[in-house]
Amino acid sequence: MQAMKKDGEWLVAHLTAADAATPIGNLLREGWKLPRKQVHLLFQHKEVLLDGKSVPQHAVGQEGQEIRLRLCQPEPLGLDPVEKPVQVLYEDDHLLIVEKEAGVLLHPTEPQHLMTLDHMVAGHFFRTGQQAKVRHVHRLDQDTSGVVLYAKHPWASAILDEMLRDRVIKRTYVAFVHGKLAKDSGKINEPIGSDRNHPTRRRVTPNGDKAVTHYTVRQRYRSATQIECRLETGRTHQIRVHLSHIGHPLMGDVLYGGKRDGVNRQALHAESLRFDHPFGGATIEVRAGLPADLRELEKRLQ
Structure with missing residues (x-):
């Protein structure tokens, strides 16, 4: 999909030759992957x-024409x-990338949770006038x-x-992790499910959900190893469970040994x-360096 800019409540782009060869309704549903219900509502409300x-779903545009979609109506936070x-690492009309500190809940799970990362992002939106x-x-x-x-509007969220x-x-x-891994790299492909003996812990179990973690050794120490992990799946506590399962629990992770x-x-x-990027295709790569406590740990291990 080509780049789209936000203009008030509208997302704005210009049709390419390929876009103009397809009826607008089909383009939005099949080419641009907008949810079918959302497409229906847009045309119903002449948006x-x-x-x-305003145009009907079967209309065909022309190359270079401006197309506007009313998809950024004001929402409550x-x-x-x-x-x-909040520490902003990247931001544009469609998405926001921030850095979370250790110890901060990402989202509230109880009524008394009033200082989560989501609350801080709400504060950022409020201060910058983003509804x-x-x-x-x-x-x-x-x-x-x-x-x-984070996604800033429903379409970005869906994509x-x-x-x-x-x-x-x-x-x-x-x-x-504790101990020295024998291999320089590896793949842990073990299903993960709930631990019936503990309310929050997970464990490797044959009846669990598919979970795949890849790891590469970055540095070996006397009795520990620094590794890089890449996820194919996103199960709860996945890295923690997998590394504990192979006998190398995370340092400091008392829940998993x-x-x-x-x-x-x-x-x-x-x-x-x-x-x-879902709107324009540019490669987005954002990095956050090690926080102070892990830099200090790294220094001590060295």
């Missing part, structure tokens, strides 16, 4: 414009905004630091969710995201 005029600023619902695309555990992706399911959003993590050893949380950091 698809070609050169400023969904959460009370907070004053604490958009807070929509995180993926999640991080409370004690995992690193990069988190990014599909990209995540199709594994075209590449996520890289850095982990510090790790020891504190000078770090007060699981030594896991979501270092980078890489994907092709």
